[in-house]
Amino acid sequence: MTEPSNSKVIVEAEGIVKVLGTAPNEIKVLKGIDLELQTGELTLMMGPSGSGKTTLLSILGCILSPTQGQLTVAGLKTQNMSKEQLANLRRKHVGFVFQSYNLVPTLSAVENVMLALDLRDINGPGAYDQAAEALESVGLGHRINAMPSKMSGGEKQRVSIARALAGSPSVILADEPTAALDAKNGMAVMELLAQVAQDTRRAVLAVTHDHRTLQFADRIITIDDGRIAGSERPKISGKAVEMAAH
Numbered sequence: 001m002t003e004p005s006n007s008k009v010i011v012e013a014e015g016i017v018k019v020l021g022t023a024p025n026e027i028k029v030l031k032g033i034d035l036e037l038q039t040g041e042l043t044l045m046m047g048p049s050g051s052g053k054t055t056l057l058s059i060l061g062c063i064l065s066p067t068q069g070q071l072t073v074a075g076l077k078t079q080n081m082s083k084e085q086l087a088n089l090r091r092k093h094v095g096f097v098f099q100s101y102n103l104v105p106t107l108s109a110v111e112n113v114m115l116a117l118d119l120r121d122i123n124g125p126g127a128y129d130q131a132a133e134a135l136e137s138v139g140l141g142h143r144i145n146a147m148p149s150k151m152s153g154g155e156k157q158r159v160s161i162a163r164a165l166a167g168s169p170s171v172i173l174a175d176e177p178t179a180a181l182d183a184k185n186g187m188a189v190m191e192l193l194a195q196v197a198q199d200t201r202r203a204v205l206a207v208t209h210d211h212r213t214l215q216f217a218d219r220i221i222t223i224d225d226g227r228i229a230g231s232e233r234p235k236i237s238g239k240a241v242e243m244a245a246h
């Protein structure tokens with residue numbers, strides 16, 4: 001078996017080129033990326049600093065537009081979309097997780113998640129229950145009223161994963177979600193993302209520099225100098241164990 005059953009391609013990038021900066025200091029950061037993300041899978045992306053990982057994540061999440069190439073998210077071609085249409089697509093289909101959590105410090109855990117629901121037009125009496133349920137699903141049912149300043153890094157990252165999950169987006173994009181955490185909490189967060197990816201309605205892509213997290217990957221993509229340099233399905237080849245040992 002090479003794919004989880006019922007999985008489908010939810011993000012398709014074809015020939016993505018991205019030029020950043022202004023002449024004469026333009027840099028071709030992405031040089032023709034072809035990539036598909038499938039539901040039911042955790043894809044981990046590695047690569048040297050400056051190779052284009054964050055830029056690619058921003059394009060896949062419709063924050064940046066490609067200079068060239070096609071991006072299709074949840075069956076919708078993004079090429080001719082207006083900024084507003086892209087924002088709607090992002091709100092409906094994409095959840096983001098950042099290295100630095102990006103929680104609103106004056107709001108409790110449940111209020112942070114409710115804010116994300118509100119941005120997706122989910123509000124009213126059911127919103128609290130949905131937010132509490134999202135927190136429950138990441139193991140924080142007992143911390144819903146905690147303020148970010150009273151939470152550990154691992155707990156804050158769990159809140160940010162609950163926030164990304166709120167409204168059930170089809171894709172979760174995480175930029176170095178474990179980088180600010182100690183080894184134990186980092187592994188627990190990556191394990192949680194692997195669990196989140198088991199939902200056959202959702203794909204998860206996370207950038208990581210930590211080889212120990214590779215054991216959770218269904219797929220490992222290596223990016224180098226703006227190009228895909230490698231793609232492995234380690235649970236089939238056994239490669240993750242080998243890579244994690246380095």
Ligand SMILES: Nc1ncnc2c1ncn2[C@@H]1O[C@H](COP(=O)(O)OP(=O)(O)OP(=O)(O)O)[C@@H](O)[C@H]1O
Nearest residue numbers: 020021027029047048049050051052053054055056
């Ligand atoms: N707004 C910008 N204008 C010009 N160049 C940029 C801009 N943003 C990023 N770059 C350059 O694009 C290249 C890729 O950056 P990117 O952040 O995508 O790399 P990365 O692989 O995520 O790196 P890291 O692992 O250090 O986070 C780098 O050379 C960076 O300096």
